[in-house]
Amino acid sequence: MADISYNIEKTFGVLSEEKSGWKKEVNLVSWNNRNPKIDIRDWSPGHEKMGKGITLTKEEAAKLLEFLGAAIDNC
Numbered sequence: 001m002a003d004i005s006y007n008i009e010k011t012f013g014v015l016s017e018e019k020s021g022w023k024k025e026v027n028l029v030s031w032n033n034r035n036p037k038i039d040i041r042d043w044s045p046g047h048e049k050m051g052k053g054i055t056l057t058k059e060e061a062a063k064l065l066e067f068l069g070a071a072i073d074n075c
Contacts, residue, residue, distance in 0.1 A: 011027050021044065022044055024041070026039070029055070038058070040053050
């Protein structure tokens with residue numbers, strides 16, 4: 001399996017935290033030295049391990065925000 005490099009350039013916030021210390025975070029992450037993207041995933045304390053997540057471009061994040069607003073209004 002190929003090595004994956006990452007650099008967390010900015011942390012926007014923590015959505016939740018488990019008793020184990022793992023946190024679901026929203027960050028700006030550069031993967032394999034590419035342009036950074038908005039990233040939502042679980043991280044271990046110290047960010048040495050990560051869970052599955054999703055990366056979004058600025059445009060995708062704007063659409064998601066729109067969709068979430070509509071979803072919340074209909075709950």
